[in-house]
Amino acid sequence: MQYPIQEQSNTVPQAQAVVEARNVSRTFRSGDTVIQVLRDINLTIQSGEFVTLQGRSGSGKSTLFNILVGLDNPTQGEVAILGQSLQPLNEAKRATLRREKVGLLFQNAHLVPVLTARENVEIALRMLLVPARERSTLSQEVLERVGLKDKMEHRGMELSGGEQQRVALARALVHRPRFLIADEPTGNLDSMTARNIILLLRDIVTQTGVGLLVATHDRNVVSAAHRTVNIHDGALA
Numbered sequence: 001m002q003y004p005i006q007e008q009s010n011t012v013p014q015a016q017a018v019v020e021a022r023n024v025s026r027t028f029r030s031g032d033t034v035i036q037v038l039r040d041i042n043l044t045i046q047s048g049e050f051v052t053l054q055g056r057s058g059s060g061k062s063t064l065f066n067i068l069v070g071l072d073n074p075t076q077g078e079v080a081i082l083g084q085s086l087q088p089l090n091e092a093k094r095a096t097l098r099r100e101k102v103g104l105l106f107q108n109a110h111l112v113p114v115l116t117a118r119e120n121v122e123i124a125l126r127m128l129l130v131p132a133r134e135r136s137t138l139s140q141e142v143l144e145r146v147g148l149k150d151k152m153e154h155r156g157m158e159l160s161g162g163e164q165q166r167v168a169l170a171r172a173l174v175h176r177p178r179f180l181i182a183d184e185p186t187g188n189l190d191s192m193t194a195r196n197i198i199l200l201l202r203d204i205v206t207q208t209g210v211g212l213l214v215a216t217h218d219r220n221v222v223s224a225a226h227r228t229v230n231i232h233d234g235a236l237a
């Protein structure tokens with residue numbers, strides 16, 4: 001059976017824009033009031049690039065993230081993932097592009113507590129109709145990659161916060177996405193555990209060539225990144 005996971009290669013792919021926002025603006029309407037939440041955003045993340053997004057609460061980070069992965073539409077401008085503009089695509093095609101090419105990581109791991117680490121990771125592959133044997137092999141490989149070789153058969157509820165976040169990272173990476181987007185991934189972790197996750201993210205970017213965008217207030221994440229962009233009142237500084 002064919003499924004859309006690329007063959008693993010030891011060479012990092014040539015730099016390519018994994019996501020590109022061009023002149024993106026977003027307004028919301030509340031009664032007669034129009035609220036401008038994003039203003040003329042231009043942002044490109046290349047493959048192999050680790051970029052952080054910093055901004056105060058309410059500055060527009062979540063709104064931008066939703067638009068970058070096609071969960072919301074800009075009022076003006078456009079977004080392309082790997083050169084494919086999202087705006088002409090219908091919901092089903094966007095969902096497919098997201099499942100195949102994008103990895104999502106959040107502050108909370110959101111594991112299914114009664115499933116094992118491996119089963120939690122396999123969920124991402126079930127949605128891509130990957131056959132059972134491949135699901136198991138790919139999930140084991142990526143769990144090993146995030147340092148959980150010995151905990152694969154532990155249930156989500158038996159893992160520490162840092163281990164759960166590693167499983168969530170494995171789940172976000174198992175289908176070999178080209179664009180990984182993370183919202184405060186170290187927000188719930190103690191500083192030592194957070195540091196390990198940051199080093200792991202950096203290694204993964206270098207080794208796989210995934211493009212990574214992280215919204216964070218964590219100075220250690222910012223200093224590990226190649227570049228930081230600041231958002232203020234919906235505009236990039």
Ligand SMILES: Nc1ncnc2c1ncn2[C@@H]1O[C@H](COP(=O)(O)OP(=O)(O)OP(=O)(O)O)[C@@H](O)[C@H]1O
Nearest residue numbers: 028030035037055056057058059060061062063064
């Ligand atoms: N659907 C909506 N309707 C009206 N206003 C909205 C809507 N979604 C977001 N906003 C407003 O847009 C602004 C930016 O919200 P957003 O959630 O993007 O900020 P944020 O930077 O992610 O904040 P935080 O760090 O607190 O999560 C806020 O003022 C919010 O109230």
